[in-house]
Each structure stands twice: as structure tokens, then as C-alpha cells.
Amino acid sequence: MTDAPLSRRALLAGAAGALGAQALRRTGLAQTPEHSAALAAPPDPTKVPGSPVSALGQRSGFERPRRIATGSISLTPLQDLCGVVTPADLHFERHHAGVPTIDPQRYKLLIHGMVERPMVFDLAALKRFPAVSLPYFLECSGNGASSYRDIRPELSPQRIDGLTSTSEWTGVPLATLLREVGVRPAAKWFLAEGQDAAVMTRSIPIEKAWDDALIAYGQNGDALRPEQGYPARLFLPGWEGNANVKWIRRIEVADRPFMTREETSKYTDPLADGTARMFSFVMDAKSIITFPAYPVTLPGSGWWDITGVAWSGRGRITRVDVSTDGGARWAPAVLQQPVLPKCHTRFRYLWNWDGREAMLLSRAVDETGYVQPTLEQLRKARGLGTYYHFNHIRAWRVRWDGAVVFGLEG
């Protein structure tokens, strides 16, 4: 009974809600959550008590960002986000045999192969090691495919590049675990294997383990989402999503790659010279303007803050240039600080639109001096039939009436 005052507030809130619902039924507009939320707002919030505290928070009913879920992927709504962090429930998904349900009490990670001491770590053991928490982007290497061939004007940032997200990842450095089991000197690779129905496997060069790979169990302060590998996943900062094996159950250390299905028949990049590139792990520098972008229509000319995200799997973004005239002139965008390596970087460029047709482009540069290529450059280097790693410059056409459409032409 100590929470009597709260109960009273809850009662009041409940009563207000019931009245609101009644009113809605009368108007006939209580069809969608958007409407009920909108119309449930009191005319003056200072004149009625607000809602009570709750055990689990949720978004304002006015905000309804959604992934686009289709087939085995779901896309992050980049145009609805601000800053650089992706809310965990909007992090993109790509699964090869669905999302498994794994009991954390029964979870174990086996490390064996070319090691001195084959070992098993349960979740409690993994969490007992000194942990690190760092923000990194994660991107599917197929991201951007819809802007490379068969390009349509009606493409949103979410449709084009929604297979990238940024989270703060918490976990134990894989190097710590490898020291624990004692890796033999001849070891060059390790196999990472998931506990999903695809029993997903990728071979990873062991240098990445000594560099910055994690066995991650935390995401944005919370446990990993099931869709991102609960209870633990491999995380390889800056490397293509598929290699970041989710629901990881086994690591086998070896002196060669295993040539699994994913790293041979799938995540390889055919090139124009009659070869196919394999083990193309690093995601090269890329950027996309997320506002203004399709399906937005600018209501008028004047000052508009062009904004978007840039990222590079090779380190920090050092510069993003923006052009509003299709690439004739470029000017540097402001990078939101701090700029972190292998992490989404927010950029902004204040634009005074004169109301005439415009073409908006962004071009990222990373700390290696790599400059995000044009579509023409990428097609020339790799061919029209290539696949994966589509990091060319994106374009948005602003029409005289303010309507914005995707600007690249097939």
C-alpha cells in the first residue's frame, strides 16, 4: 500500500484514457495507433496529471519508426534516426535460417583446434573477463545493391542503405579468450560457427582476433537482441556483417581457411576481369544523405540542414564533402564530434536552397585517404555484374516543387 499515491495517479490516467477512447469511437478515427495516440493528447498537458512511472519504457505513441522486413532481411529506417546510435529494436537483420531461441543458462562457447587447452566458456565465464564497450557500425556487405543496377527514383535511405546500424557493443576481446586457450604459433585462421539452424560458418584471419575482435554479449547497454545474436556473437569491427557470426557456439583455430559455403559461393565479389574476390572483409568508406531524401518533399526554398551518416571499416572518417549541384562544386560538411573509428559519423551541411532543381551528393574520405568512389568508378573497377560492397556516391534530386527522388540513373 506504500504506492497508494501512484495507484491513484494510474487510476486517473486510466480514466483519462478511457474517456479518450470513448471520444475516439465517436469520431470513428480510432482505427490506427497513430490516431488514438494523437487524439488522446489533452489540449493542455499542464492541466491534467501525467502517466505514472513504468517498469519498461516505450516510445511516444506519436513515433512509429519501423524496419522494413522482407524475406530474410529487415532494414533500418536511417531517415528516421538522429545522431549515430541505432536503437536496438531498429537494428537491421539478416538471417540465414531464422532467429534461434537460446537458453542463456545452457549457452556455451567451445574453443578448440590448434590450441594448447580446448576450453568451454559459459555466459557467466565470458562476463567474468575484463570487458570493453565500444560503438561500432555493423553493415551487411550486400547493402546498397539497389543503387547499383536497376535503379529507381522511388528509393528511400532505408531501402538503399538500411543494412547498416551502429550500436555500443560490450564483450570480451577475443584475444583474451585466445590467450586463455593458448593458440599454437602456426595458427593463421579460425572458424566461427553459430548456433542457428544454418549453423553459420565463416573463416576469419587470426590477426583480426589479436586486433579488435570481440565476443559481444551487450548492445546499447542491454543484452544482445535475439536478432543480433543473443546471448553472444562474434563482432569484427569494420568487417562485413556476415563474418560477425551471431549466436556463436564454436571457434576452431586452424592454419588455413575452411572454404565454407558463405565465403566461397556467396560472399565473394565477381570482378570484370574474370575473377572473383574472396575474403573481402573490410567495408570501405561510404556515406549517404538521409535528409532531404525520398519520400520527403521540401515545402519551400530557404535554409535546410542537409544531414546524413558516413562510415569506414578502415578507421575514422576524416572528411565528408557535400555537393548541391551534382558534383560540380563540393564543400566540407560539419562532422559531429566525437568522430570514432569504424562507427557511423553524423555530418551536416547547411544549405540555402534557391528553389531551383538541385542534385545533392555526399562523398566520404577516411583516414587512409580513401575517397568514396562514383558509381562510374566502381563499375569500371569491378564490372556491372559484381556483387557486394556497393559503396559508391549516392545522389538525391530535388525537383523544383521540392519533391526529392533518388538521383542516380541506371
Added chain:
Amino acid sequence: MRAMAAACALALVGSACGRRETGEVRGGAPKPYGFGRPAAADEVRAWDIDMMPDGSGLPAGSGTASRGALLYQRKCAACHGKTGTEGPFDPLVARERRPDFPFGRDPTLVKAIGNYWPYATTLYDYINRAMPLDAPGSLKPDEVYGLVAFLLWRNGITADTAVMSAQSLPRVVMPAHDRFVLDNRRGGREIR
């Protein structure tokens, strides 16, 4: 394969840009910490299901195309098509007659076992671990060998009488075997 591994290691030397302090090395940290427990031999055996191109990991057993054909119709054809070309999911059968592996130039080409897979052992490894989609991991070694024999025959790589086993499968040379190259992107000014 070893040459490829060495080249990969070289390729990674230049990739440490952007590395930041991970907090991994700390003064006075115990080595080892002593967390976790030794793995029992039988739990390693139960999970160690991978196969390598040299045949290591392949189990005893064997299969032929004729036996695999029956199983294929029962368990695979609904997704991959009666002859392996119809879909609706990944087509498995295709040969490319042009000698220059034109996948990078021709976006209409369909990647399949006969024209794109570089290693025959991968077929066993993948079917064994992940297929059929509604009952992954349910096939016995003889059944997997039979399916592999059937698919290799359908793709025109082996004879219809070929027996697939731990000895014969690693010796099958796939048409696309020599087409794969290591990643040569390094950052910097060049677009590759």
C-alpha cells in the same frame, strides 16, 4: 591453400588503421585467468562438424547419383526445382560455356554449383549442417554423399556412376576452382 593463407596474412598487415585501445592488455592481468573449463573430448566431437577442401572432417560412408536422385526429389526439389534449375530458391545446377568466368560483367548470370562453387567438399559441409531447411542436420553421411554425387553429376562435373566418399570427394576439381583471388583492396587513393 597454404599459399593463400600466407597471402591473406600479408593482406591484413595494412589493416590496423583505426585500431584503438581495446582495454584488452592490462597491467598485472593474470594469464590465464582460469575462467571456463576444459572441453571434454566428446563435446568437441559432437560439435566439430566442419570439412575442409583436403577432405579432413569427412566421415565414413558413400553415395552415388542414382541414390541421391531419389532423395533429392523427396527432400530438395520443392525448393530447388525438379532438375536443380527451376527454384523457387537457390538454383543448384548451371554450367558456363564461356571460358572467361564473366560473372563480373554479366549481371544476368546465375551462380550455381557447376559454374561458381570452387570446392566440392563445401557441398558436403553445407548440406550436412544446414539442409534441408525444415530439418537441418537430419541427413546421414550416406545420404549426404548421395546428394553430393547427384548434384555433381547434374552439373556435369562427375559421371553418373561416380561414388562419392571421404577419399573421392576431395579429388573432384570444380570448374570455378581457379577463379578466386584474394582481396587486394588496401584503402588509400586507388579504387579496386
